[in-house]
Amino acid sequence: MTSQNPIVLASAKYPKPAERTFQYGTAGFRMKASLLDSVVYRVGLLAALRSRKLNGQRIGVMITASHNPPEDNGVKLVDPMGEMLEGSWETYATTLANAPSDQALLEIYDKLTSDLNIKTENKARVVFARDTRASGPRLVSALLAALEASGTEYTDYKLLTTPQLHYITRCLNTKSTPYEYGEPTEQGYYQKIAAAFKAATGTRKFNGPVTVDCANGVGGPKLRELIKYLSSASEGGLEIKVVNDNVVEPERLNHQCGADFVKTNQRPPPSSHAAPSARCASLDGDADRLMYYFNDSDSSFHLLDGDRIATLAALFIGDLARNAGLGEKIKVGVVQTAYANGASTSYITQDLRLPVVCTPTGVKHLHHAATRFDVGVYFEANGHGTVVFSDLALKRIGKYEPQSPAQASALDTLRALTALINQTVGDALSDLLLVEVILAHKAWGPKEWHLTYTDLPNRLGRIEVADRNIFKTTDAERKLESPPGVQAQIDALVGKYKNGRSFVRASGTEEAVRVYAEAATRGEADDLAAKVADVVKRAGV
Numbered sequence: 001m002t003s004q005n006p007i008v009l010a011s012a013k014y015p016k017p018a019e020r021t022f023q024y025g026t027a028g029f030r031m032k033a034s035l036l037d038s039v040v041y042r043v044g045l046l047a048a049l050r051s052r053k054l055n056g057q058r059i060g061v062m063i064t065a066s067h068n069p070p071e072d073n074g075v076k077l078v079d080p081m082g083e084m085l086e087g088s089w090e091t092y093a094t095t096l097a098n099a100p101s102d103q104a105l106l107e108i109y110d111k112l113t114s115d116l117n118i119k120t121e122n123k124a125r126v127v128f129a130r131d132t133r134a135s136g137p138r139l140v141s142a143l144l145a146a147l148e149a150s151g152t153e154y155t156d157y158k159l160l161t162t163p164q165l166h167y168i169t170r171c172l173n174t175k176s177t178p179y180e181y182g183e184p185t186e187q188g189y190y191q192k193i194a195a196a197f198k199a200a201t202g203t204r205k206f207n208g209p210v211t212v213d214c215a216n217g218v219g220g221p222k223l224r225e226l227i228k229y230l231s232s233a234s235e236g237g238l239e240i241k242v243v244n245d246n247v248v249e250p251e252r253l254n255h256q257c258g259a260d261f262v263k264t265n266q267r268p269p270p271s272s273h274a275a276p277s278a279r280c281a282s283l284d285g286d287a288d289r290l291m292y293y294f295n296d297s298d299s300s301f302h303l304l305d306g307d308r309i310a311t312l313a314a315l316f317i318g319d320l321a322r323n324a325g326l327g328e329k330i331k332v333g334v335v336q337t338a339y340a341n342g343a344s345t346s347y348i349t350q351d352l353r354l355p356v357v358c359t360p361t362g363v364k365h366l367h368h369a370a371t372r373f374d375v376g377v378y379f380e381a382n383g384h385g386t387v388v389f390s391d392l393a394l395k396r397i398g399k400y401e402p403q404s405p406a407q408a409s410a411l412d413t414l415r416a417l418t419a420l421i422n423q424t425v426g427d428a429l430s431d432l433l434l435v436e437v438i439l440a441h442k443a444w445g446p447k448e449w450h451l452t453y454t455d456l457p458n459r460l461g462r463i464e465v466a467d468r469n470i471f472k473t474t475d476a477e478r479k480l481e482s483p484p485g486v487q488a489q490i491d492a493l494v495g496k497y498k499n500g501r502s503f504v505r506a507s508g509t510e511e512a513v514r515v516y517a518e519a520a521t522r523g524e525a526d527d528l529a530a531k532v533a534d535v536v537k538r539a540g541v
């Protein structure tokens with residue numbers, strides 16, 4: 001009798017809010033935590049299906065809402081190699097989440113099982129973790145109910161950063177293969193990164209400490225843990241000052257601090273008292289985004305965002321490959337979105353002479369495009385990104401016999417970077433150490449880094465309209481194809497500004513439309529943004 005089915009029985013405890021329609025968005029499901037129990041339960045079922053479909057490979061489930069306010073939460077799935085869930089499965093997630101009743105849910109679950117030829121006798125294995133939000137433990141119970149009901153083996157990794165769960169998922173699925181990624185534990189993560197950081201740094205010196213604002217999220221305790229594995233400043237290691245790491249009061253999460261605050265407000269967290277030219281960095285709530293910034297001697301604030309991290313990494317890795325004698329064999333490329341500052345794109349193509357690809361927003365798109373290069377550097381302007389090395393590049397870097405001491409030294413550093421960089425997903429802790437290694441090698445402070453190019457003044461706005469879905473884009477989100485006529489109005493405005501560029505797209509994570517504009521001066525960028533916003537408001541009513 002179907003009413004006795006464990007999936008139906010457990011589902012009754014996590015009823016779907018009737019009037020709600022859910023969507024697996026840019027970064028999974030994300031909303032007020034109070035609305036999320038049924039979604040998490042159903043995501044648990046999907047994780048079971050995905051694992052069975054892939055012959056029992058581990059699937060990761062991360063419960064987090066990243067930079068969103070403390071009362072929000074979210075859930076997303078991690079594929080076996082530590083990548084984001086394959087695109088076609090997002091639709092199944094959405095369908096399951098919207099099943100109107102427990103019985104309908106079971107029918108969709110069974111239909112997916114047969115449509116996707118999933119062998120029910122296969123094992124299902126899931127690993128999961130959460131950030132520090134107060135709603136996390138409650139949502140974990142909903143997830144557990146689904147894993148039990150679907151006969152899934154699971155491991156609860158408790159509190160982790162999102163990238164740590166991605167790392168562990170890949171380690172588990174590559175264990176005892178030629179592609180073994182590392183020890184599938186939190187400790188293994190720290191050991192791997194710390195050893196690689198030491199090797200990549202070599203004898204270089206750090207120019208003073210770096211202060212890291214942890215957004216009062218899971219990155220705080222995890223960074224403190226990582227520090228235990230690194231050489232101390234007295235041993236010549238990097239001094240890391242941890243601030244905003246209060247996870248005891250969950251309401252402080254992302255409040256007046258963190259990577260999103262810094263990027264959106266273009267100013268340091270109010271609690272920051274950094275000395276001139278001191279290196280400061282901010283993580284977001286689940287520690288997959290990183291922002292750097294500093295105050296100049298005249299107190300002017302400078303942001304070193306994802307574009308800056310991408311250009312720094314591309315410059316350094318390109319030089320290392322050449323110096324190691326692999327310049328011809330390893331092609332470095334950069335992947336950005338339309339939100340990348342136009343000056344960064346010109347710097348990459350004209351100064352670094354590297355190819356740039358532009359993809360739609362969302363790291364899954366960038367990651368995918370980056371894997372087409374031997375070494376693909378990808379970052380969103382908001383600080384989410386990493387570097388991926390192709391199997392061929394890894395093989396070449398691993399096998400190459402250096403022809404001189406200089407080549408040997410560059411090769412050693414390059415090899416260390418392949419282990420330091422989390423290749424599964426953007427990882428603020430790993431990216432932080434990557435930036436520190438590069439600055440130490442170049443003997444650069446934030447000022448020298450900032451001098452590599454001059455950002456075009458820009459403005460990112462957010463407009464609430466009746467229905468954001470009428471705004472449909474093409475050309476990697478750089479042009480609107482609907483509503484009709486709106487793009488022509490934007491083009492006409494852009495044409496009036498020196499170095500003007502502007503585009504409009506519906507957010508994938510919020511009920512809003514985003515307007516981006518840049519131009520030669522601050523006044524012109526603001527003006528262009530305001531005028532384009534007016535066009536959007538008129539079109540959106």
Ligand SMILES: CC(=O)N[C@H]1[C@@H](OP(=O)(O)O)O[C@H](CO)[C@@H](O)[C@@H]1O
Pocket residue numbers: 026027066339361362363380382384506507508509510514
């Ligand atoms: C302009 C912007 O920063 N957009 C963010 C934001 O997406 P939207 O689709 O723009 O809401 O959240 C995404 C998930 O964190 C992130 O990948 C993306 O970069």
Ligand SMILES: [Mg+2]
Pocket residue numbers: 066067284285286287288289
């Ligand atoms: Mg995040």
